[in-house]
Amino acid sequence: MDSSASLRHYLNDNSGPLILDGGLATELEAQGIKLQGDPLWSSRLLHTDPQAIKDAHYRFLLSGADVITTATYQASVSGFINHLDVSCERARELLMSGVHLAKETVERFVSETLPTGRRRPLVAGSVGPYGAFLLDGSEYTGAYAEKMSVEDFKVWHRPQIEGLAAAGADFMAFETIPSLKEAQALVDLLREFPDVKAWLSFSCKDGRCISDGSLFSEAVQTVIRSQQLVAVGVNCCPPALLQPLLDSAAALRTDTSWVVYPNSGEEWNSEHGWKTSQTASELIPKLSHTWMKQGAALIGGCCRIGPAEIAELRRELKGSISTAE
Template sequence: MESVASLRGAGALILDGGLATDLEAQGLKLQGDPLWSARLLHSNPQAIRDAHYRFLVSGADVVSTATYQASVNGFVKHLDMSWESAQELMMSGVHLAQEAVQRFVSSNKDTGRGRPLVAGSVGAFGAFLLDGSEYSGAYAEKMSIEELKSWHRPQVGCLVSAGADLVAFETIPSVKEAEALLELLREFPSCRAWLSFSCKDGRSLCDGSLFLEAVRMAHRSSQLVAVGVNCCSPALVKPLLESVSQLRSPALPWVVYPNSGEQWDTLSGWKASGAKVPSVAELSQEWIKQGAAMIGGCCRISPAHIAELRKVLRGNSTSAE
């Protein structure tokens, strides 16, 4: 995409952080909701607009829609709405992000920054199951490629139709689901995307497949703008990129947006991992040397963390209203 290339001309693209993290910091209760932050598309769209805007003001070049745990089927089931209304709600995720971008552009005309992009977030099928299996990928063994494509097709179709600049396939735990997503992407030939995996160690996806195998597969797609990892500890990024260093290519650079390094407990929530984990900002220059061209954060990464990242990568160039 020309817009991606244009923004990358200034250096690595800065992604946003954890949308739910910021929403919870504003006092909104999301934990335990089967739709997670996507429920707010229906119940409190202004909260979503404002969260996107906070990340933009903090320095994000790309904001991802509040649709990671959203699906048309999920909206029909949990919000008791028609299929058509659920499609419209899915598309609203893009529209809200676009409105936040327009507000930012109108209020910050002299920053010298390019127009930020909107990435339509598509999470793993496991996110719909509400059992943590997006961090194992076990469900993929029981599903065919066609079944996985059929599941994801309505979401991708809505995000593309709503005008997302690109699609973010994120927290994908298995090679099989990634293969299904890349096949599905070909049904939308004008669409560009990044593909980001959920990994359990410095060499492997959550399903046990080698990250190297996954990246090799990604290189067969002409529609990807980046491939990489998200929602792992920042400490895992370097070894993961080292494991695929022979596949480093300017045509398909790395996208990395780890979490804070804290650990999630289903009963008590986020807990410190023990040893101090360097921040995304502290490690970002090292990742750039390894070939990363898109860097941001996932769970527990706030607008303040993104501001710190932008200061390291671009100098103190954030702007506020």
């Protein structure tokens, strides 16, 4: 069974939602690695400390994740060339290594640890928005889209998708997309890779709109026509926003599943980082049953959500870390 067929099978096997991992950068920082302010974020470790990435992936697998996402959210061929002073060929190798590290970790987990009844984990190739490259928090506003065309976005994203697909990612995760224009570009670009499946998740500013102010329902309607998207949804927003967002577009969802992986509810500031609050990540397990009833087939966490929270989510939805049910 090929990887895209495996994903379709998992989504239709009636054993409940796939559990996604949490914030990879969050887990790396929890281990004492400084990422704040780095223009490459966790993707720098593809060059400097690949073992740290594999270890973080492994901790999420041990905690019950069915899907791990590559350390490539903030990775780009241009970014590696600019910030690491490497050749184009080496930059592409680094991008592809994100997939290789994740797949090697899955192989280790399967051979050493995979409990009976657990699905074989899949690898999602993380593709962040253009705003992630800008390092100014604009993936939460989408303001940059006003100065870019659909073709500009396609030119930017093409090397990343090509590299992750060539490296063998099971599917793509287009993450934290803040604008309708960039989402349309990604869906258009996906047609150049007919064997590639993906999910696309938006960043949203409230319970009705994505970050650029477009209605979430309009954004879903724009992208859901793609036969290559296995899921559409939301990531990196407060957990409480998900129910109204999904409700607002409920009539549009047909064969496409929802994907949801919120952050802890804390606020991000590009200068100071995450603003600590009492908003607790335990909201995710608590609300996950509602999202599942709304049609969410992939549920996990984003920033500030670590392995412990993913383990609790799996226990809430499956009853145990070790079983599929």
